[in-house]
Amino acid sequence: MGKRGKAVICREWNAPVVVEEVEVESPKRDEVMVQIKAVGVCHSDLSATNGTIPMPPPCVIGHEAAGVVSEVGEGVDDLAAGDHVVISWIPMCGQCRYCVEGRPALCDVAAQATLTLPDGTSRYKDAQGNPLHHMAGVGVMAEYSTVHRDNVIRIDPDVPLDKAALVGCAVMTGVGAALNTAKVKAGSSVAVFGAGGIGLNVIQGAALAGAERIIAVDLADKKLEYAQVFGATHTVNPENDGDAVAKIKELTGGEGADYAFECIGIPATVSQSYEAIRKGGTAVIVGVSKATDTVTLGTFLMPFQEKVLTGSMYGSARPRTDFPRLLNLYKANRLKLDELVTATYGIEDINRAFDDMQQGVNARGVIVL
Numbered sequence: 001m002g003k004r005g006k007a008v009i010c011r012e013w014n015a016p017v018v019v020e021e022v023e024v025e026s027p028k029r030d031e032v033m034v035q036i037k038a039v040g041v042c043h044s045d046l047s048a049t050n051g052t053i054p055m056p057p058p059c060v061i062g063h064e065a066a067g068v069v070s071e072v073g074e075g076v077d078d079l080a081a082g083d084h085v086v087i088s089w090i091p092m093c094g095q096c097r098y099c100v101e102g103r104p105a106l107c108d109v110a111a112q113a114t115l116t117l118p119d120g121t122s123r124y125k126d127a128q129g130n131p132l133h134h135m136a137g138v139g140v141m142a143e144y145s146t147v148h149r150d151n152v153i154r155i156d157p158d159v160p161l162d163k164a165a166l167v168g169c170a171v172m173t174g175v176g177a178a179l180n181t182a183k184v185k186a187g188s189s190v191a192v193f194g195a196g197g198i199g200l201n202v203i204q205g206a207a208l209a210g211a212e213r214i215i216a217v218d219l220a221d222k223k224l225e226y227a228q229v230f231g232a233t234h235t236v237n238p239e240n241d242g243d244a245v246a247k248i249k250e251l252t253g254g255e256g257a258d259y260a261f262e263c264i265g266i267p268a269t270v271s272q273s274y275e276a277i278r279k280g281g282t283a284v285i286v287g288v289s290k291a292t293d294t295v296t297l298g299t300f301l302m303p304f305q306e307k308v309l310t311g312s313m314y315g316s317a318r319p320r321t322d323f324p325r326l327l328n329l330y331k332a333n334r335l336k337l338d339e340l341v342t343a344t345y346g347i348e349d350i351n352r353a354f355d356d357m358q359q360g361v362n363a364r365g366v367i368v369l
Contacts, residue, residue, distance in 0.1 A: 002026045003033065003070070005143030007060045007124065008350050009132060013051040016351045017061065022132065024144040025123040027073030033146045034085060038162040040064035041345070041353045041365040042169050043196060044288065048135050049354075052265075052290050055115065059133035060124050062141025063089040064169035066161040069152070076149050084157045086168045088319040089136040091118060091150035105314040109150075113137035117148050141350070143369055153323045159330065162344065162366050163337040166197075167326050169314075170364060171337070174201020174263070176315015176322060177286050178209055182259050186210030191248045191276050192232070194263035195223035196357075197340075197364045198286055200230045202261045204336055207231030208329070211259075215251055217244045217269075220360040229339055248276045256281060261312075265289040271297065274309055282308040340364045 007022045027033050039062050048055040055061075069083040079085070090110045093099055098106035109118055115133040116122055123146035124132035124139065133139065138147050155164055174197075178184045190206040192199050195218040206214050207230070215234045216227035224235040236247045249256050256278035262270050265287030273283040274297060297309075315322075329335035342362040345353045353365045 003144040006347050007142035008062060008347065009126070010049045010055070010057050010059045010061055012057055013049065017049055019348055019350065020126060022060070022127075022142065023125040024142070024146055025125070027071055027076070027146050029074040030076060030149045031073040031117070031146055032069055032076060032079055032149050032152050033071040033144060034067040034087070034140070034152065035070045035144055036065050036067040036140055036142055036369055038066050038165040038369065039141045039367040040166050040168070040170060040197070041350070041357055041367060043357065044169070045135070045141070046354050046357065047288060053288060054291065055133060055135050058126070058130070059115070059135050060139035060142055061135045063087070063136040063138050064165055065140035065145075066155070066165035066168065070144065079149065079152060079154060083154050084159070084161065084164070085152045085154050086164050086323055087138055087140050087147065088151050088153055088168060088317070088323070089138050090314055090317060090319065091137065091148050092319065093150065102318070103316065104319070105317045110137065141347070141367065143347070153319050155323065155327055159327050162341060162368055163330065164327060165366060166337055166340055166364060167323050170197040170340070171201050171326055171335070172317050172319070172322060173286065173312070173315045174198045175205035175208065175326060175335070176317050177261055177284055177312040178202050178205030180316035180322070181310065181312035182261070182282050182284050184209040184211055184259055187212045188258040189213040189215070189252045191215045191217065191257040191260040191273070192227075192263060193217045193244070193261065193269045193273055194287060195220075195227040196263065196360075199261070199263035200226055200340065200363055202263055202286065203227055203232050204230040206259070208334065213251065215248055215257065217248075223360050226363045230336055245272050245276045252278070258282070259284065261286055263287050267293050267295045270295045274307065277307055279305045279307065282310065285309070285311045341366050344368045
């Protein structure tokens with residue numbers, strides 16, 4: 001039976017995306033069709049349109065969404081039409097080594113299902129009947145999307161879907177990097193390089209953990225203003241304030257921060273995040289860089305300083321427990337989601353939304369369907 005609806009498609013890297021009507025196939029076994037109500041405009045979506053994240057065209061983009069279950073496939077007995085859900089772009093098979101070890105963000109099935117559903121096929125067809133890729137295995141910047149049941153997390157219906165959508169990527173990735181990956185300790189000092197959608201959530205994750213000093217670094221004063229709303233105690237604009245590493249050390253008694261988070265995906269700031277931490281500190285790389293980018297670090301001091309350099313995949317997410325936990329914090333007025341949405345768009349406005357994101361206009365833009 002299926003549905004027809006609009007979807008945002010990347011047909012060519014480094015070209016504007018297009019909005020087309022597509023056919024969305026009904027769910028097969030262990031799959032769910034979701035009527036998408038809200039989609040966050042994430043920098044990773046833009047990266048998928050220019051090849052930084054290699055998602056070959058033609059591809060339905062979008063990976064941060066919430067909606068209402070429209071139809072369930074055979075074998076799905078814990079979801080029903082009408083359920084409110086958030087999409088997780090990590091499916092969590094529950095059986096691979098990483099899922100069993102409690103690290104589902106590294107799930108082997110997720111690593112394989114980056115352009116299709118886990119069975120290797122697509123549920124999207126364009127007007128000519130040609131299949132379309134699913135970005136990150138979901139591709140949810142569309143009016144309807146059919147995804148695997150493991151990508152769908154049911155939530156309480158009293159949470160606004162335009163806010164809940166952000167938990168599907170930006171909030172989980174940022175807050176999770178602070179709470180799950182780094183396990184920021186109360187009273188600690190934190191430096192965050194990049195105050196975009198991810199960085200702002202690292203900042204509020206550090207604030208939730210009780211960090212005493214949170215230093216936001218960005219070249220855009222508007223983003224630094226947002227950073228203070230989300231919990232930054234100090235801000236650094238290297239164009240006005242000088243070298244960011246020197247400033248961070250100055251603000252931390254000369255030692256460096258206990259934790260630093262790189263949320264941009266630029267080799268220079270990866271190096272800076274490592275340089276900005278104290279002996280025994282932890283630098284967490286959250287931003288996604290180009291596949292050809294490299295970083296060179298001096299090795300002589302490594303054994304003497306015992307610094308930790310690590311990545312954070314999706315905030316080391318455990319979506320089935322973390323999504324409800326984050327939304328409970330929102331309902332308790334502890335997690336800022338309302339403040340995060342600073343603009344909404346129609347699906348036809350996606351290229352303008354991308355332009356606004358690149359210009360640093362928003363904390364987070366959301367497409368409302």
